[in-house]
Amino acid sequence: MEAFYGRRSVLTNYVFRRLLAVIPVIVGVIAVVFILTSIVPGDPARLMVGQRGDPATIQKLREDLGLNRPLWQQFIDFFKGVVTLDLGRSYRTRMPVIQAIAERLPITARLALASMALAVTSGVTLGMVAALKQNSMLDYGSMIAALIGISAPSFWVGIMLVVLFCVQLRWIPGTGTGDGSWIYLVLPALTLGMRPAALIARLTRSGMLEVLGQDYIRTARSKGLTEKAVIIGHALKNAMIPVITVVGTGMAEMLGGAIVVEKLFSLPGVGRLGIEAILNRDFAIIRGQVLFMALIFVVTNLLVDLSYPLFDPRIKYGRTWRRE
Amino acid sequence: MPAERAKGMVPDNNRGDRSEGKVCSLWRDVWERLKQNKAAIAGLFLVAVITLAAVFAPLITKYDPGVQLVWTQGPDAQLVPPGTDHWFGTDIYGRDIYSRVVYGARVSLQIGVASTIISVVIGVILGAMAGYYGGLVDDIISWLTNVIFAFPFLLFVLALVAYLPPGLPLMYAAIGIVNWAGVARIVRGQVLSAREKEYVEAATVVGGSDVRVIVKHILPNILAPVIVQATLGMGSIIMLESSLSFLGFGIQPPTPSWGYEIDQGRQYLLAGAWWWSAFPGFAIMALVLGFNLLGDGLRDALDPKQNVGEGR
Amino acid sequence: MGEIVLSVKGLKTYFYTKSGVVPAVDGLDLELERGETLGIVGESGCGKSTAALSIMGLIPSTEGRVEQGEILFKGRNLVTLPRVEMRKIRGREISMVFQEPMTSLNPVLTIGRQVAEVFVVHRGLNQREALKETIKMLSLVGLPMPELRLREYSHQLSGGMRQRVMIAMALACKPDVLIADEPTSALDVTVQAQILQLINELKERLGTAIILITHDLGVVAEAAEKVLVMYAGKAVEYSDVNGIFDNPEHPYTKGLLASIPGHKKHGQRLDVMEGSTPNPGDHSGGCRFYPRCRYARGICRTSEPELFDLGGGHLCACHFV
Numbered sequence: 041m042e043a044f045y046g047r048r049s050v051l052t053n054y055v056f057r058r059l060l061a062v063i064p065v066i067v068g069v070i071a072v073v074f075i076l077t078s079i080v081p082g083d084p085a086r087l088m089v090g091q092r093g094d095p096a097t098i099q100k101l102r103e104d105l106g107l108n109r110p111l112w113q114q115f116i117d118f119f120k121g122v123v124t125l126d127l128g129r130s131y132r133t134r135m136p137v138i139q140a141i142a143e144r145l146p147i148t149a150r151l152a153l154a155s156m157a158l159a160v161t162s163g164v165t166l167g168m169v170a171a172l173k174q175n176s177m178l179d180y181g182s183m184i185a186a187l188i189g190i191s192a193p194s195f196w197v198g199i200m201l202v203v204l205f206c207v208q209l210r211w212i213p214g215t216g217t218g219d220g221s222w223i224y225l226v227l228p229a230l231t232l233g234m235r236p237a238a239l240i241a242r243l244t245r246s247g248m249l250e251v252l253g254q255d256y257i258r259t260a261r262s263k264g265l266t267e268k269a270v271i272i273g274h275a276l277k278n279a280m281i282p283v284i285t286v287v288g289t290g291m292a293e294m295l296g297g298a299i300v301v302e303k304l305f306s307l308p309g310v311g312r313l314g315i316e317a318i319l320n321r322d323f324a325i326i327r328g329q330v331l332f333m334a335l336i337f338v339v340t341n342l343l344v345d346l347s348y349p350l351f352d353p354r355i356k357y358g359r360t361w362r363r364e
Numbered sequence: 365m366p367a368e369r370a371k372g373m374v375p376d377n378n379r380g381d382r383s384e385g386k387v388c389s390l391w392r393d394v395w396e397r398l399k400q401n402k403a404a405i406a407g408l409f410l411v412a413v414i415t416l417a418a419v420f421a422p423l424i425t426k427y428d429p430g431v432q433l434v435w436t437q438g439p440d441a442q443l444v445p446p447g448t449d450h451w452f453g454t455d456i457y458g459r460d461i462y463s464r465v466v467y468g469a470r471v472s473l474q475i476g477v478a479s480t481i482i483s484v485v486i487g488v489i490l491g492a493m494a495g496y497y498g499g500l501v502d503d504i505i506s507w508l509t510n511v512i513f514a515f516p517f518l519l520f521v522l523a524l525v526a527y528l529p530p531g532l533p534l535m536y537a538a539i540g541i542v543n544w545a546g547v548a549r550i551v552r553g554q555v556l557s558a559r560e561k562e563y564v565e566a567a568t569v570v571g572g573s574d575v576r577v578i579v580k581h582i583l584p585n586i587l588a589p590v591i592v593q594a595t596l597g598m599g600s601i602i603m604l605e606s607s608l609s610f611l612g613f614g615i616q617p618p619t620p621s622w623g624y625e626i627d628q629g630r631q632y633l634l635a636g637a638w639w640w641s642a643f644p645g646f647a648i649m650a651l652v653l654g655f656n657l658l659g660d661g662l663r664d665a666l667d668p669k670q671n672v673g674e675g676r
Numbered sequence: 677m678g679e680i681v682l683s684v685k686g687l688k689t690y691f692y693t694k695s696g697v698v699p700a701v702d703g704l705d706l707e708l709e710r711g712e713t714l715g716i717v718g719e720s721g722c723g724k725s726t727a728a729l730s731i732m733g734l735i736p737s738t739e740g741r742v743e744q745g746e747i748l749f750k751g752r753n754l755v756t757l758p759r760v761e762m763r764k765i766r767g768r769e770i771s772m773v774f775q776e777p778m779t780s781l782n783p784v785l786t787i788g789r790q791v792a793e794v795f796v797v798h799r800g801l802n803q804r805e806a807l808k809e810t811i812k813m814l815s816l817v818g819l820p821m822p823e824l825r826l827r828e829y830s831h832q833l834s835g836g837m838r839q840r841v842m843i844a845m846a847l848a849c850k851p852d853v854l855i856a857d858e859p860t861s862a863l864d865v866t867v868q869a870q871i872l873q874l875i876n877e878l879k880e881r882l883g884t885a886i887i888l889i890t891h892d893l894g895v896v897a898e899a900a901e902k903v904l905v906m907y908a909g910k911a912v913e914y915s916d917v918n919g920i921f922d923n924p925e926h927p928y929t930k931g932l933l934a935s936i937p938g939h940k941k942h943g944q945r946l947d948v949m950e951g952s953t954p955n956p957g958d959h960s961g962g963c964r965f966y967p968r969c970r971y972a973r974g975i976c977r978t979s980e981p982e983l984f985d986l987g988g989g990h991l992c993a994c995h996f997v
Contacts, residue, residue, distance in 0.1 A: 064507055064510075065507070065510050065511055065514055068507060068508070068510070068511030068514070069511055069514050069515070071511075072511055072512075072515070073523075076520075076523045076524060077523070174738075187653065187656070187657075188649065188653070190652075190656060191599070191649050191652040191653035191656055192645070192648070192649040192652075193603055193606050193607065193610075193623070193626070193645060193648050193649070193652075195607065195610050195623075195626065196626050196641070196644075196645035196648065196649075197645075199626065199630050199633065199641055199645075200642075200645075202633075203633050203634075203638070207633075207634055254779065255774060255776055255779040255780045256779060256780055256781055256782040256783070258734060258774070258780070259774060259780045259781065259782070259842070259845075260782065261734055261766070262732055262734060262766060262767060262771065262772045262774075262846075263766070263767035263771070263793060263794050263797065263845065264763045264764065264765070264766035264767030264768055264794075264797055264798060265763075265767075265793070265797060266763065269797070273785075273793075274782050274785065277784045277785070278782070278783070278784055281784075292515075292516040292517065293516065293517075295516040295519065296516035296517055296518030296519050296607075297518070299518060299519065299522070299611065300518070300607050300610060300611060303610075303611060314519075314522070315611065318522075318526040318613070326523065326526065330515075330519060330520075330523045333515075333516060333519050334514050334515045334516070334519070337514055337515070337516055338514045341514075351784065352783075352784055353783070353784060353829040353831070354783055354784075354829070354831050
């Protein structure tokens with residue numbers, strides 16, 4: 041039985057160390073968000089009140105926001121707030137920041153998940169087909185499509201999709217969330233998923249081609265397996281290892297891209313919340329939104345890292361610099 | 365681990381003692397290999413054409429990008445479809461879209477080049493320090509890199525530029541500050557392996573200072589991967605700039621910028637004026653595609669065995 | 677004479693590369709009797725591995741193909757056999773063990789899954805039965821604690837254990853022919869002997885005929901009954917193992933033997949054969965060994981010698997024997 045325990049403890053060790061390694065990053069993220077939102081030239085209170093504000097009002101506001109206290113004390117307060125899930129209240133609506141984000145989150149979450157699902161399924165399929173039909177028209181076609189997908193700005197492609205499907209073909213009613221039906225999610229998810237899909241397609245193809253040349257594929261064939269069993273059973277899992285990494289990095293692009301796509305499709309998600317906050321100079325919301333998105337990204341990447349051993353049993357902890 | 369890696373690399377990577385003549389032939393080899401790669405040449409062509417157009421913009425455009433013909437020619441000059449006079453048509457103010465696209469390349473390329481320079485300088489210095497000194501210095505710089513990587517690129521830059529006075533230098537700085545981490549990571553890895561090599565040890569024994577060792581012996585070896593990373597990075601910076609200006613946080617109008625044009629034009633798309641949004645979009649795609657193809661090609665040409673990754 | 681289970685006639689396998697056609701195997705003949713071990717010996721690049729892959733039908737179609745010749749296995753020509761039929765033979769009636777056990781096992785699948793697969797595919801067993809058979813097979817090849825190994829991955833095993841797993845996989849369906857391509861070259865010397873012994877034992881037990889491909893004459897001496905010496909894509913000498921070691925006829929075989937340490941008496945100098953294997957396709961008409969041969973005459977340059985019987989089943993392709 042010792043072999044069993046041996047393996048398990050290596051795995052637990054890996055998980056534990058990964059969790060531990062993420063803590064300094066999270067502390068750093070909190071600090072950077074604080075610095076980012078504190079280096080605003082000029083006085084946030086004055087910016088909020090505008091030109092008309094009289095000194096007394098501004099002074100009152102400064103006190104309310106705790107802006108007249110030393111910066112380090114503000115940081116400690118902020119840090120404590122993050123730990124206790126209290127990010128303050130919106131300067132404008134007085135709504136707790138956490139609540140404001142929570143209200144908008146389902147839309148963004150649905151969008152991101154739909155896009156990622158789309159990107160992974162279409163990317164892997166396209167990449168596999170391209171690799172298996174190497175140097176065919178199908179291969180060239182899908183790789184050119186992938187190259188365009190990587191190079192074209194997603195918001196522009198999104199606009200073109202709207203023109204095509206909403207205006208010309210009238211297959212999809214329009215932008216916004218409408219009645220909440222899934223049909224309103226199709227174009228935003230296509231737009232947001234395009235780039236990750238293209239990246240995944242390219243990586244799947246190159247990964248697959250590399251794996252197909254490996255000795256163990258020859259072994260699998262020598263056992264008399266069908267070509268399908270060789271590819272699905274023996275090659276795919278190996279080829280997926282680099283793709284998992286892209287799911288992690290792709291998440292960053294999605295969170296960034298969500299800001300753009302939510303504007304384009306008038307979706308009231310977390311990204312839109314940030315844009316509105318910037319326009320309204322609602323610093324508490326901006327701070328909370330940036331922090332939230334960064335933390336989501338950190339957590340996603342942690343999950344991706346933790347899922348590695350599922351795909352690659354050789355994994356041992358040792359990568360301090362991510363994705364090396 | 366670095367020691368083992370370094371040992372493994374010694375036989376196929378002894379570029380350390382290159383003389384001037386060797387440097388020349390090295391780059392000639394790279395060029396020869398690049399020439400074989402059709403995709404890379406296509407990329408180089410796209411980049412070159414757009415760069416030349418940006419540099420010589422006044423010579424190749426008939427209209428000033430800011431002139432609103434609607435004031436002199438009336439509504440006839442509004443939303444003119446592409447034709448012989450206005451190759452890409454005009455916008456609602458009667459401005460020539462071809463001119464605006466050509467001048468927009470200036471903004472994209474300026475921001476791309478300037479912030480790449482900034483991020484390469486920061487990245488090389490910090491990455492080299494992390495790799496060379498190791499220990500606490502490495503820990504701190506690595507931590508900083510990981511923290512920067514924890515932010516979605518667009519979000520971080522947006523947070524930086526959101527309420528600062530808009531202007532080109534701010535954009536350079538903001539993008540450069542976020543983008544250095546990728547360069548630093550690559551430089552650190554290269555320095556770690558280069559450091560273990562014999563010639564660096566030899567140079568240290570002879571009594572070269574740290575700075576001298578880094579500049580004379582390590583930097584030449586990290587040049588290739590940094591060039592590749594910078595080229596691929598140009599594509600993502602240009603994409604980022606266009607996203608920012610699409611959101612309305614880029615270079616302020618009336619300076620023409622591709623992302624802003626796309627945003628402006630999309631309101632008129634439904635009315636059939638597709639050209640206002642379409643051409644700036646093609647321009648972004650062509651330039652980003654150019655840098656991606658060129659970067660991929662350079663990666664293969666500079667070192668067929670090496671794998672730098674996809675960039676950000 | 678026993679029953680011939682596999683015979684190869686005039687096999688030509690060519691690869692198509694950017695720099696031209698490479699005739700890796702260029703007219704090979706061999707016969708394999710049921711239950712015997714045939715060693716194929718030659719320097720690297722002589723075409724012995726290509727011959728093995730040709731028999732298995734595993735030449736990648738993008739790189740090359742069997743141009744000519746027959747591979748007769750139990751009365752059927754494998755060259756012209758439809759894919760589906762060939763797949764049923766592969767891994768069940770003819771199977772193969774490769775040189776590098778490290779890279780030949782799939783790193784992300786468990787040992788159990790990789791061995792059990794053979795039972796599932798060829799014998800239609802369900803998962804549980806297949807795992808039971810797998811445990812039997814793993815203990816047969818001498819893997820300690822086979823129940824635990826089932827869930828392990830190749831990187832958790834030693835080189836020798838990995839090769840035992842490969843052998844278990846290859847012999848799972850008690851094939852008629854096992855092709856072992858340099859099965860011990862990547863292993864430590866002590867482990868080499870164990871693996872050879874294992875192969876010999878299992879051959880006796882299962883009655884499997886073995887083609888043992890190696891560049892190491894020591895391995896041949898230890899395990900083979902018949903030996904075929906290959907040079908530049910063709911057989912140059914064929915005999916039982918005593919004939920090769922005691923009465924080598926072909927100059928190339930003599931050269932090979934002279935270069936093994938320990939074959940000569942103590943104190944004698946080791947001979948080193950001059951030159952190296954020619955690139956396949958370089959020769960033009962004459963004997964392939966002519967440029968390196970110390971006995972070469974004019975005829976060797978112009979006419980290619982055929983294999984002919986010297987009596988007692990000892991065949992040799994040289995003008996001067």
